[in-house]
Every structure is written in structure tokens, then in C-alpha cells.
Amino acid sequence: MATVSHQTDVWPDARGRFGEFGGRYVPETLMHPVEQLERAYEAARHDVKFREELHHLLKDFAGRPTPLFHARRLTEHLGGAQIFLKREDLLHTGAHKINNCLGQGLLALRMGKARLVAETGAGQHGVATATVAALLGMECVVYMGEEDMARQAPNVYRMRLLGSRVEPVASGSRTLKDAINEAMRDWVTNVHNTHYLLGSVLGPHPYPLMVREFHRVIGQEARRQILEAAGRLPDYLFACVGGGSNSIGLFYDFIPDASVKMVGVEAGGRGANLGEHAARFAGGKPGVLQGTYTYVLQTEDGLIANTHSISAGLDYPAIGPEHAALYRQGRVEYTHVSDAEALEAARLLSRTEGIIPALEPAHALAAVIARGPKMSRENIVVVNLSGRGDKDLGIFQSAGVL
Amino acid sequence: MTVPTPRIESRFRELRERRAKGLVVYFTAGDPTLDGTGELLAAVDRAGADVIELGVPFSDPLADGPVIQRASERALRSGATLRRILERFPRWREAVRAPIILFSYYNPILQFGLDRFARAAAQAGVDGALVVDLSPEEAEPYVQAMRAQNLDTVFLGSPTSTDERLERAAKFSSGFFYLISRTGVTGERQELAASVNPLVERTRHFTTLPLAVGFGISNPQQVREVQAVADAAVVGSAVVHAIEEHYLQTGAAAVERFVRWLKEGTGERPA
Numbered sequence: 001m002a003t004v005s006h007q008t009d010v011w012p013d014a015r016g017r018f019g020e021f022g023g024r025y026v027p028e029t030l031m032h033p034v035e036q037l038e039r040a041y042e043a044a045r046h047d048v049k050f051r052e053e054l055h056h057l058l059k060d061f062a063g064r065p066t067p068l069f070h071a072r073r074l075t076e077h078l079g080g081a082q083i084f085l086k087r088e089d090l091l092h093t094g095a096h097k098i099n100n101c102l103g104q105g106l107l108a109l110r111m112g113k114a115r116l117v118a119e120t121g122a123g124q125h126g127v128a129t130a131t132v133a134a135l136l137g138m139e140c141v142v143y144m145g146e147e148d149m150a151r152q153a154p155n156v157y158r159m160r161l162l163g164s165r166v167e168p169v170a171s172g173s174r175t176l177k178d179a180i181n182e183a184m185r186d187w188v189t190n191v192h193n194t195h196y197l198l199g200s201v202l203g204p205h206p207y208p209l210m211v212r213e214f215h216r217v218i219g220q221e222a223r224r225q226i227l228e229a230a231g232r233l234p235d236y237l238f239a240c241v242g243g244g245s246n247s248i249g250l251f252y253d254f255i256p257d258a259s260v261k262m263v264g265v266e267a268g269g270r271g272a273n274l275g276e277h278a279a280r281f282a283g284g285k286p287g288v289l290q291g292t293y294t295y296v297l298q299t300e301d302g303l304i305a306n307t308h309s310i311s312a313g314l315d316y317p318a319i320g321p322e323h324a325a326l327y328r329q330g331r332v333e334y335t336h337v338s339d340a341e342a343l344e345a346a347r348l349l350s351r352t353e354g355i356i357p358a359l360e361p362a363h364a365l366a367a368v369i370a371r372g373p374k375m376s377r378e379n380i381v382v383v384n385l386s387g388r389g390d391k392d393l394g395i396f397q398s399a400g401v402l
Numbered sequence: 403m404t405v406p407t408p409r410i411e412s413r414f415r416e417l418r419e420r421r422a423k424g425l426v427v428y429f430t431a432g433d434p435t436l437d438g439t440g441e442l443l444a445a446v447d448r449a450g451a452d453v454i455e456l457g458v459p460f461s462d463p464l465a466d467g468p469v470i471q472r473a474s475e476r477a478l479r480s481g482a483t484l485r486r487i488l489e490r491f492p493r494w495r496e497a498v499r500a501p502i503i504l505f506s507y508y509n510p511i512l513q514f515g516l517d518r519f520a521r522a523a524a525q526a527g528v529d530g531a532l533v534v535d536l537s538p539e540e541a542e543p544y545v546q547a548m549r550a551q552n553l554d555t556v557f558l559g560s561p562t563s564t565d566e567r568l569e570r571a572a573k574f575s576s577g578f579f580y581l582i583s584r585t586g587v588t589g590e591r592q593e594l595a596a597s598v599n600p601l602v603e604r605t606r607h608f609t610t611l612p613l614a615v616g617f618g619i620s621n622p623q624q625v626r627e628v629q630a631v632a633d634a635a636v637v638g639s640a641v642v643h644a645i646e647e648h649y650l651q652t653g654a655a656a657v658e659r660f661v662r663w664l665k666e667g668t669g670e671r672p673a
Contacts, residue, residue, distance in 0.1 A: 015539065025508055025535045027465040028558040029585050031567060171471060172461065181464040188465070189586035191562060288509045288535070289462065301483040302513030303461040 011322065016205020019328060022321035024204040025288045030184070033191045038206040040111045045213065050106060057102045061135065062092045064099075064217065068225035068382070073352040081236070081375035083368060084229070085385045086222050086250060089357065095387030096218060096246045097128035097199060103214035105132035108195035115139040115194040119183040121148055121176035121242070122313035122360065123155025124387055125199030130164035132197075140164040143182040145174040148312045155391050173306045176242075176316045180290050200243025201320035204291035208321050215249025222382055223253055230380055237262045239384040240363040241334065242278070242313050244320035246386035255331060264323060265367045267309035268336035274299070278307040279336035280319040281327055287318075294321040310339035310395065311359035313387075341366040346389060347401045358387035359395065409501035409529045410554050410577035413452050414612040414633065422670055424634030425450065425625065426614050427661055428505060429641050430457035430473040432482020434649060436490060439482075442645065444497040445654035449661035450670065451500050452634060453578070453614075455532065458484050458506035465507075465534045467589030469639040472646065484510045488522045495527035503530040503556060503577070511544070520547040530554025530577050538567075538574045545574055556580050559605055561597040572609035578634065579611045583618055589639050591618035594627050602631045625667030637664055 011018045024034060044050040058064040066087045075083045088096040108116060116133050118140070120126030126142040133140030142159055146168045149156050159166050172178040187196040201208040226234050237254060239247035241264040254260045269277030277283065280295040287296040289304055297305040297317040309315040326332040342359055345366035350356045357365060364383050372381060389396070417424050427446050431439050446454055459477035463470060484506070495502070504523065511519050511533060523531065530553045536544060538557060548555045554577030559568045562585060572579050581602060584595035595618065602613055615628045616636025628635035641661065648656035
């Protein structure tokens with residue numbers, strides 16, 4: 001892949017396209033609001049004051065920069081590549097999601113919108129949005145599928161404690177996809193005073209661009225930190241991919257470095273049949289869902305398929321359009337691991353490093369556990385540890401992980 | 403052989419000649435069964451609907467409120483897909499005089515194939531389509547495929563649309579242009595939004611197409627209010643609600659009565 005030149009300055013184009021993917025497929029009522037959002041974002045990203053304010057909050061409120069930690073005992077246990085963990089789990093609220101929420105929260109204030117709506121799967125984006133709403137004094141409603149509310153109960157309570165309303169979503173599969181439908185319905189009804197704080201690199205342009213830019217800091221820091229620690233660039237980057245925000249955040253600034261291989265890890269769930277997993281590149285094909293053209297798990301008739309993953313944050317039938325483009329281009333390799341492999345990875349990291357990971361990054365770790373031993377000791381692997389496992393203790397427990 | 407005048411254009415011309423206003427009726431195909439859809443189309447036609455919008459059920463109807471969401475779920479459970487709807491359509495068409503357009507989300511059409519969809523729809527006797535999540539910016543391949551089969555393409559204008567957007571959407575539209583009366587999802591409302599009049603007035607600057615206004619219209623009074631300013635009123639959720647309440651008990655008769663009651667808002671009696 002050494003000859004690949006990723007068009008990082010060009011993607012997305014003016015129509016929000018990453019190659020053939022992306023775009024803007026929303027009902028007419030939302031077209032003007034997304035155009036306004038695009039203009040507001042373009043103005044904000046070039047405004048020194050906005051950038052300084054965001055930088056200040058990322059540093060003093062969220063806790064950036066996050067460390068890059070050399071996981072020596074895990075490395076030794078696997079007996080292959082040197083494994084470094086990008087510790088996004090140490091951020092305030094326990095996951096990378098806060099990067100984007102602070103950015104969009106400040107942007108909403110600039111746009112004069114006093115109300116935030118958000119969707120959440122695992123609850124991490126909901127908690128981060130509720131946190132930013134409290135910090136900035138904004139009203140906040142978070143939509144969450146009933147199934148996710150049951151399996152991520154501690155996060156439901158956190159959001160409520162932070163002063164947000166959590167609206168249960170009972171339609172469809174009662175997971176992340178249905179929560180996004182409901183958040184969009186709220187937004188389309190209340191566009192005059194409401195900003196939709198979308199939590200991943202999904203949805204209509206400019207969301208995939210904007211959310212990527214707010215998470216790029218992950219890769220920018222990791223690049224600096226690994227050069228400091230090892231004196232050279234890593235050989236591999238690993239990150240889990242639900243919508244794809246933590247992975248694009250880590251990958252983006254390494255894309256021009258042809259020597260750095262990148263692996264996105266999807267949820268393989270409990271089987272290969274449609275409905276049993278959330279591995280979009282294994283079982284999906286291009287289509288339109290929730291505002292964007294990308295790889296989607298769907299039936300032959302174009303109906304969106306149900307998905308399964310033990311990880312609520314990866315349990316979604318579509319993938320960010322830039323990932324679809326990177327897949328098509330061959331710049332990033334996408335693979336998937338099963339529920340069971342993710343659980344085992346979480347157990348192993350807990351035992352070897354004293355870090356309990358969230359189930360989402362446990363998927364990335366599981367892929368490293370499978371491949372690390374086959375790599376040479378000279379190889380360097382950076383894994384994005386995108387969130388901590390507190391929210392998943394109930395799942396670990398009922399799965400008998402000990 | 404010349405191409406016959408499209409049914410939608412003819413219907414609006416007839417209305418104009420009688421100085422009458424139109425009633426557009428929406429319901430979801432396959433709700434509660436595909437067999438029932440043929441019966442309901444004929445009943446709604448008899449009751450005097452001037453244009454029928456036949457919904458193609460989708461798994462993720464993000465522009466729709468609870469009533470049409472439930473209809474989609476019932477329809478999907480009954481096995482209604484775009485392919486099956488098109489297969490049955492020729493038989494349904496025979497019993498209906500009113501023009502019928504399909505009202506769909508984009509993905510089912512995209513997966514069917516744009517050209518293949520347009521050909522199959524034209525062959526089946528469909529008059530056009532409205533794709534609720536397809537903005538004019540992304541619509542060019544679709545519009546080309548539809549035009550090649552002489553099918554009408556209806557786009558949407560909303561209170562949040564700028565003049566520039568209204569002009570563009572109207573340019574891509576044929577048959578009629580659909581104005582959304584207020585922001586939000588589909589569903590019945592007690593009162594019509596104050597935004598209707600200014601929106602209709604703004605849109606008249608950009609198009610000579612008939613203007614239909616929908617979203618939130620559920621009784622003859624509202625139908626009349628809309629028809630006072632626009633060329634047609636669209637009733638969707640209220641009809642779907644009537645199907646949900648009555649179809650399984652009384653068949654299409656109650657739905658037919660409901661549409662006749664709405665039609666009274668136009669001051670016309672169905673023939």
C-alpha cells in the first residue's frame with residue numbers, strides 16, 4: 001500500500017463526499033439546519049478564540065493529553081510486538097466521546113442553541129453530552145434504546161444525575177440505530193432552539209468531518225508520544241469501529257505515513273448470519289442510512305438489518321462514510337472479533353495491566369491478542385483504549401468473566 | 403405514438419377547470435396486509451382522493467411520527483417490500499382512477515436499482531414518486547431515471563427551506579410540489595401552523611406547479627383552510643389512524659367514509 005496517497009486535504013469534498021461515500025440524505029426540513037451547522041462549524045474551526053476555549057476545556061476539564069502507556073506485562077504475555085495503549089479511558093467521563101461533545105457543545109452555544117439532543121448506545125456519548133450540557137448550562141435530552149438502557153444502567157443514572165432527561169426508545173431493535181432515529185425526529189421538530197449533538201462520524205455532512213476533527217487530537221498526541229517513547233512511528237494502529245469516531249481520531253494523522261498499518265476492529269457478535277453481528281464490511285453493502293451513503297447491514301430489499309454485539313457501542317448497522325472510503329481504498333484493514341474474544345481480552349488486560357477496559361476497545365485488544373504474538377519484538381503496536389469498563393461490570397459478571 | 407398526458411397533470415387540470423381544490427391521501431402499502439392494500443386503494447379512490455400517495459414501508463422511518471411508524475411496522479410484518487408492492491401494483495391500478503405515487507425512503511429504491519425501479523414502476527402503472535430523505539442535491543441520478551420513464555418526481559419544501567432551496571426543489575419536481583406545513587415529523591395536529599401562508603406565497607414565486615400542503619392535517623376544517631391558499635391538502639397520519647382503528651373490524655368501508663368526510667372539506671361530493 002506504499003503508493004497510496006490519501007487525499008487528506010480534499011476529503012470530504014464540498015458535498016461532504018469521501019470518494020463515493022458520505023453526502024447528505026435528510027428530509028428537507030433538516031437541509032437548511034445542516035447547511036447552517038456547516039457554516040457555523042467552518043467559521044468556528046478557523047476562529048482562534050473558539051480553538052483556545054476548546055483547548056482549555058480539553059486540558060483542564062477533560063484531562064488531555066491522555067498518556068500513551070507501554071503495556072509491558074501484556075507485551076510479555078503475548079511474546080510479540082511492543083504494545084502501547086492510548087489511554088482515552090482516563091478522560092473525564094471515561095471515554096474519548098468527551099472530545100467531540102466539548103467541541104459541539106461550544107459550537108451549539110455559538111449558534112445560539114440552548115438545547116442539546118443526543119443519541120447513545122453504550123451510554124458513553126450520552127454521559128459525555130449530559131456532562132457538557134451541565135458544564136455549559138444547557139438543557140439536554142438523550143435518546144437511548146430500551147435494550148441499551150437495561151444493559152448499561154449505571155450510565156442511565158449518571159445522565160440523570162447530571163440533569164439530563166433520558167428518553168427510552170421502544171421502536172425497532174431498541175438500540176443505537178433507533179435512538180438516532182428518535183434524536184433526529186426531535187431535532188427536526190425543534191430545530192429553532194436545538195442542536196443535535198451526534199456522537200460519531202455518521203449522519204449527514206458536516207457531521208462525519210466535524211466529529212473526526214474533534215477527535216483528531218487522539219492521533220496527534222499519539223504520534224508525538226510514540227516518537228518520544230520509541231523514536232519512531234508505530235507499525236500498527238488498532239481501534240474498534242462502531243460508527244468509527246475513536247478509530248478515525250487515532251488513524252487520521254497517520255494516514256499519510258505509508259509505513260503505519262491500520263486495523264479497524266468491528267463487532268463479530270455471536271455468528272456470521274445477518275442479525276448476529278455488526279461487521280459491516282463482512283456482511284454489508286453500500287446504502288443510505290440516517291443521512292449518509294456508506295456500508296450498511298441490510299436485507300436484499302434495502303431494509304436495515306438488526307445487529308448484535310455484546311458491546312452496545314459497536315451494535316450499529318452502518319459505519320462512518322470515511323471508513324467506507326478507507327476500506328475501498330485499502331488504506332485501512334477491517335476485521336472483526338466475537339463477543340467471546342472481546343470478553344477474554346477484557347479479562348486479560350485487567351489481569352496483566354490493572355486496567356479494566358470497556359467492551360468496545362476490548363474488541364481492538366482481542367485483535368491484538370490474536371496477532372501480536374505473530375509479530376516481532378521490534379514491532380510497535382498502538383491500541384486506542386477508548387473507554388473504561390466500569391459501565392460493563394454487570395455484563396462481565398453475568399458472562400462469568402473472572 | 404405520442405406520450406399520454408401524465409395522470410397527475412390531468413387531474414390538477416381538471417380540478418382547475420372546475421375551480422376545485424384537491425385532496426391527496428397517504429397510506430402505507432401492506433398495512434395491515436398486501437391483500438388489503440388493493441381494497442383500500444379502490445375505496446380511497448371512490449371516496450374522491452385526487453392523488454394517492456402509497457407509502458413503501460421502511461425499517462427506519464425517521465421522518466415519521468408514531469402513527470406512520472406503527473403502520474410501517476405492521477406492513478413489514480405482513481411482508482410488504484418494494485418488490486412485492488410493484489408486483490401487485492398492476493392489479494391495484496386497474497381499479498383506481500386517481501394518480502398514485504409511491505412515497506418511500508431512499509435506500510429500498512437504491513437497492514432495487516434506480517433504472518430498474520423506474521422501469522418497473524412505469525410498467526406497473528405508477529405515476530411518480532416522492533423520496534422523503536433524498537434532497538435535490540443528491541437526486542440527479544434518480545431524477546434522470548424517472549424522467550426517462552415519464553414518471554413524476556415530487557420534492558418537498560419546508561418552512562426552514564430558504565428561497566434558494568425552494569427554487570431548486572421546485573425545479574426538480576413535476577406533477578406537483580409538496581410543502582410541509584411545519585417542522586417536525588408526520589402526525590395529526592389540532593391547529594394548522596401559521597407558517598403555511600407565507601410558505602405558499604414564497605413558493606409561488608418559483609413555480610407554476612400545483613402546490614399541495616401536508617403534515618398535521620386531519621379534518622375537513624383543516625382541509626378547507628389549506629385549500630384556501632394552496633391547490634391541494636395532503637392527509638396522511640389521520641387516514642392511517644383510521645385504517646389502524648377500523649380496518650380489521652369493518653374493512654375498507656370506514657376508511658372510505660373517513661376520506662369522504664375529508665372530501666367534504668373541498669365542498670365537492672365524490673362522483
